[in-house]
Amino acid sequence: MQIAVKNISKDFGKKKTAVHAIKDISLEVEQGEFLGIMGPSGAGKTTLLNMISTNARPDHGQIIIDGLDLTQFHDRDQAKYRRNKMGFIYQSFELLDSLNVKENVILPLALNRSNKKLIEERFTYMMNLLNIEELSGRAIDELSLGQRQIVAAARALINNPEILFADEPTGSLDSKSATILLNYMQMINQKERTTILMATHDAFTASYCSRVIFVKDGVVFSEIVNPGQRDKFFEQIINMQRTIGGGDYFNVSQNY
Amino acid sequence: MYRKIIRRSLSNMRDSYLIYILACSFAIGVFGILISMGDNPSLRNALRLWDTFIYDITVTMSGLFAFCAFVYMIYVGGFFIKQQRNEFLTFEKLGMPRWILVAIGFFQTAIVQALAWLIGIGLTLIFQKFMGMMLFYLMGVRFNFAMHISLNDLWLLLEIFVFSTLVLSIINAIKTMRILQKKQRKVIIKTRWWLRIPAGAFGILLLFSAQICTFYLFKDMRMISYSSKPLIEIVYIMGADIFGTYLVYFGFLPTILNVMQKIHSVAYSGVNIFSFKYMKERLFQNISILWFVTELSALALALLTFCYFGYQAVHQNYNSAYPFELAANKDTVKVIREELQKNNAKIKGRYKTEVKINLVSYYSKSNESYVRQPMTFMSYSAYKSLPKRMRKGNSKINSHQFLKIDYNSSLMYNNPTSEHNIEVKNAPMIQDAKMGYSFPYGSSMHFGPMMIVPNKYYQKMPAEVKDTFYGWDFKKGDRLSHDQLERLGGYRDAYYMKVDFKSSLEKSNIEVMKKEPNKYEAATYTQAGFLRQGNLKKRFNQGGGFYLFIVALFSVALLVALGSVLTLRVLLRDDYQSRQLRTLQKIGVEESEIKGIVRRENTLTFLIPIIFALIQSYTSIAMFDFGHHMSKNIILIYGGYVVLYSLFGVISYQVSWRGVKQKFNL
Numbered sequence: 001m002q003i004a005v006k007n008i009s010k011d012f013g014k015k016k017t018a019v020h021a022i023k024d025i026s027l028e029v030e031q032g033e034f035l036g037i038m039g040p041s042g043a044g045k046t047t048l049l050n051m052i053s054t055n056a057r058p059d060h061g062q063i064i065i066d067g068l069d070l071t072q073f074h075d076r077d078q079a080k081y082r083r084n085k086m087g088f089i090y091q092s093f094e095l096l097d098s099l100n101v102k103e104n105v106i107l108p109l110a111l112n113r114s115n116k117k118l119i120e121e122r123f124t125y126m127m128n129l130l131n132i133e134e135l136s137g138r139a140i141d142e143l144s145l146g147q148r149q150i151v152a153a154a155r156a157l158i159n160n161p162e163i164l165f166a167d168e169p170t171g172s173l174d175s176k177s178a179t180i181l182l183n184y185m186q187m188i189n190q191k192e193r194t195t196i197l198m199a200t201h202d203a204f205t206a207s208y209c210s211r212v213i214f215v216k217d218g219v220v221f222s223e224i225v226n227p228g229q230r231d232k233f234f235e236q237i238i239n240m241q242r243t244i245g246g247g248d249y250f251n252v253s254q255n256y
Numbered sequence: 257m258y259r260k261i262i263r264r265s266l267s268n269m270r271d272s273y274l275i276y277i278l279a280c281s282f283a284i285g286v287f288g289i290l291i292s293m294g295d296n297p298s299l300r301n302a303l304r305l306w307d308t309f310i311y312d313i314t315v316t317m318s319g320l321f322a323f324c325a326f327v328y329m330i331y332v333g334g335f336f337i338k339q340q341r342n343e344f345l346t347f348e349k350l351g352m353p354r355w356i357l358v359a360i361g362f363f364q365t366a367i368v369q370a371l372a373w374l375i376g377i378g379l380t381l382i383f384q385k386f387m388g389m390m391l392f393y394l395m396g397v398r399f400n401f402a403m404h405i406s407l408n409d410l411w412l413l414l415e416i417f418v419f420s421t422l423v424l425s426i427i428n429a430i431k432t433m434r435i436l437q438k439k440q441r442k443v444i445i446k447t448r449w450w451l452r453i454p455a456g457a458f459g460i461l462l463l464f465s466a467q468i469c470t471f472y473l474f475k476d477m478r479m480i481s482y483s484s485k486p487l488i489e490i491v492y493i494m495g496a497d498i499f500g501t502y503l504v505y506f507g508f509l510p511t512i513l514n515v516m517q518k519i520h521s522v523a524y525s526g527v528n529i530f531s532f533k534y535m536k537e538r539l540f541q542n543i544s545i546l547w548f549v550t551e552l553s554a555l556a557l558a559l560l561t562f563c564y565f566g567y568q569a570v571h572q573n574y575n576s577a578y579p580f581e582l583a584a585n586k587d588t589v590k591v592i593r594e595e596l597q598k599n600n601a602k603i604k605g606r607y608k609t610e611v612k613i614n615l616v617s618y619y620s621k622s623n624e625s626y627v628r629q630p631m632t633f634m635s636y637s638a639y640k641s642l643p644k645r646m647r648k649g650n651s652k653i654n655s656h657q658f659l660k661i662d663y664n665s666s667l668m669y670n671n672p673t674s675e676h677n678i679e680v681k682n683a684p685m686i687q688d689a690k691m692g693y694s695f696p697y698g699s700s701m702h703f704g705p706m707m708i709v710p711n712k713y714y715q716k717m718p719a720e721v722k723d724t725f726y727g728w729d730f731k732k733g734d735r736l737s738h739d740q741l742e743r744l745g746g747y748r749d750a751y752y753m754k755v756d757f758k759s760s761l762e763k764s765n766i767e768v769m770k771k772e773p774n775k776y777e778a779a780t781y782t783q784a785g786f787l788r789q790g791n792l793k794k795r796f797n798q799g800g801g802f803y804l805f806i807v808a809l810f811s812v813a814l815l816v817a818l819g820s821v822l823t824l825r826v827l828l829r830d831d832y833q834s835r836q837l838r839t840l841q842k843i844g845v846e847e848s849e850i851k852g853i854v855r856r857e858n859t860l861t862f863l864i865p866i867i868f869a870l871i872q873s874y875t876s877i878a879m880f881d882f883g884h885h886m887s888k889n890i891i892l893i894y895g896g897y898v899v900l901y902s903l904f905g906v907i908s909y910q911v912s913w914r915g916v917k918q919k920f921n922l
């Protein structure tokens with residue numbers, strides 16, 4: 001077991017208007033697992049990922065990765081840990097407008113002061129793999145939303161992180177790019193045993209996972225393990241979404 | 257709803273508004289103090305001596321001050337509207353009528369101004385007494401400064417408040433309007449390297465040549481009275497400095513950053529990959545402001561230098577004219593002693609020196625002609641026994657050397673040359689004499705130049721006239737009353753010397769007359785009977801204090817203005833710029849490294865102007881303090897300026913880091 005989340009909770013806002021984003025979630029993730037996190041908008045998926053990735057501190061509870069209690073870490077050590085072991089694809093991409101595509105993608109390597117040859121090698125490799133070589137000199141604000149997302153993915157994957165956090169990685173992609181990215185994620189998951197935590201609305205995307213948990217109103221509602229067949233798993237996810245939604249307003253957007 | 261928008265935008269830019277409001281209220285406070293000081297009754301009572309002078313000066317100064325502050329407010333107030341551009345554009349897209357947005361721009365400004373005025377008037381009320389007491393202290397006046405603000409002044413302040421707020425709000429409303437009309441988001445900065453690189457190189461060249469020219473100015477400055485060379489040099493230096501600095505900011509600094517960013521081994525390591533580009537972007541945005549601040553700082557330093565040396569010159573002149581509070585000669589000493597006894601003056605020190613007056617002739621270098629005149633001689637030991645301050649402007653001599661003391665032709669510049677081959681009647685020729693311009697007993701006690709000679713020489717030399725000088729220092733003044741002074745009036749001139757020049761010095765002689773000769777002839781000299789500092793001392797001290805007060809006030813105000821402009825420029829980043837720092841944190845850049853970026857940004861913004869300003873203001877030292885040493889006090893003044901200025905840098909760094917950090921924890 002690589003990641004153990006124990007009874008974490010998180011509130012936002014002041015007393016009167018407080019939002020209980022995460023109420024009480026416990027979770028275990030094995031090394032090399034591809035975990036999907038699903039749930040309606042506002043369920044707390046992003047918040048959960050942020051806390052596991054040490055971007056936000058939980059109000060209560062512990063997060064233990066590789067036997068280390070990260071909630072006890074100083075901010076500085078958390079940042080170091082984050083930089084060395086984790087990769088991120090954020091829902092809002094979080095690309096740097098001042099830098100061009102190439103600089104954005106190689107940023108994690110540059111931050112670790114890798115040598116220049118390795119940087120160039122990895123960069124060419126990633127760009128080829130994701131089919132975006134022609135973007136390399138462009139400025140960020142000239143890109144379409146989908147292009148930004150794929151660039152953000154390239155950045156997350158360039159330094160072979162041990163744990164990859166992906167928040168809606170396919171939300172703005174066309175199905176071809178989405179499939180390429182998901183296949184690559186699956187590949188590194190299987191070959192390099194990268195642990196992946198991915199939040200998504202999309203049942204097709206979720207069907208790449210080995211396990212999916214459903215979050216609703218700040219708690220884990222249920223979970224499904226991939227039986228081995230993607231079609232069947234896909235069905236199961238769709239069904240579960242129906243159950244959760246229960247004709248609820250959010251349900252509409254999540255169905256095909 | 258609209259109230260909410262205003263409130264939100266005020267609280268969003270809290271720190272920046274706070275700094276702006278504080279800077280404004282400081283200006284308003286100073287303005288209020290200046291205005292109300294002018295007709296403060298205790299000031300009037302204490303400074304009768306000055307008549308309406310103080311009032312006139314404070315009114316003029318406060319006018320000038322108000323004008324500068326107003327320009328500052330227009331300029332800086334616009335920052336805030338610019339900052340809200342995106343917000344306004346979004347509101348408009350959402351269908352908010354344009355006039356409401358314009359009204360929001362208007363009222364926002366009005367509210368901020370009103371706040372600033374409220375605090376400013378408060379400052380006036382609180383600090384008026386303090387400032388008044390400080391003024392009195394500086395002027396050396398022992399008088400209680402009573403707080404006072406007349407209704408007239410209050411009314412005036414109110415009028416100015418209404419008027420300025422109205423104008424500022426309208427200006428900002430117009431700015432809002434223009435933002436809404438010109439929709440395009442941000443002006444893309446053209447890099448134009450083909451222009452920047454040569455411009456930067458040329459700028460460096462200009463600055464270099466200006467420095468070299470300054471070096472020459474140090475030497476050439478003493479020719480100012482008869483050659484136009486120094487003036488041309490000064491004009492050239494000023495032009496080269498001003499344009500060179502701009503070109504360097506425009507071309508050279510971005511090029512340097514660009515080159516560093518191109519060298520991948522430097523740029524692709526750590527946060528440099530981001531920070532170089534970020535700095536470059538910020539630099540591009542701030543070029544004109546940095547330049548503006550640089551030039552104003554240089555101007556401020558130059559003015560401080562000017563004020564300092566001006567004050568020094570006047571002070572020196574005053575000191576060499578009146579080294580003793582009271583001085584007399586052998587003819588008047590008796591009367592003056594009697595008068596002093598009558599009013600119980602507390603004497604702190606008394607001095608007495610014998611002098612001989614003899615005839616001399618020599619070739620004067622500064623006049624480029626032969627001079628024949630009477631000269632006062634004093635022995636070395638007598639000279640040495642006088643208080644040190646009498647020797648301040650003179651070259652140092654030992655007991656075998658000669659020192660010629662003469663009137664200084666110019667206020668600012670002393671020419672430390674020496675005089676040669678001075679013939680003295682019936683005494684050996686003086687081959688070599690050093691120069692000075694501090695007359696013992698004051699220049700007005702003497703009719704001509706003076707010579708300090710070795711004791712032996714003095715004892716052996718004959719005298720045409722013998723005299724003795726007396727000097728007194730008092731505790732709390734000589735206390736001579738008006739009546740006493742009137743009585744002493746008749747003793748101002750002790751005696752007159754008519755010189756009869758013949759073909760040789762030996763044949764010439766001096767005729768002493770007690771009565772003033774009817775017809776003034778060319779060769780008649782007057783020996784003063786007594787010399788008194790009296791009112792002049794008071795006037796001098798008070799004027800000096802007042803001068804200091806005004807200069808200090810203005811420099812501090814200028815510093816506050818410049819510092820706050822820079823701070824605000826740092827704080828008011830574009831939205832996307834501050835978001836980037838947050839992004840860096842999200843992908844695992846350590847907080848200390850992001851702090852490092854903020855620090856570098858602040859350092860760059862504050863360090864560049866002060867360095868260039870210091871380089872430039874060096875010239876102003878060359879103009880006044882050429883030739884010899886750098887004066888300690890000037891270094892102190894510059895140091896003080898730099899320290900206060902860097903205080904702003906530190907504050908700006910702290911506040912801006914706080915702002916960035918706040919966003920981290922969202």
Ligand SMILES: Nc1ncnc2c1ncn2[C@@H]1O[C@H](COP(=O)(O)OP(=O)(O)OP(=O)(O)O)[C@@H](O)[C@H]1O
Nearest residue numbers: 012013019021040041042043044045046047048922
């Ligand atoms: N910074 C914040 N301040 C206040 N409330 C927040 C903040 N971030 C999230 N929330 C609230 O916490 C809850 C969970 O938000 P979260 O972003 O985790 O949802 P999500 O599951 O990722 O939704 P989506 O599918 O839209 O991405 C929401 O109700 C949201 O309003």
Ligand SMILES: [Mg+2]
Nearest residue numbers: 045046091167
């Ligand atoms: Mg989310």
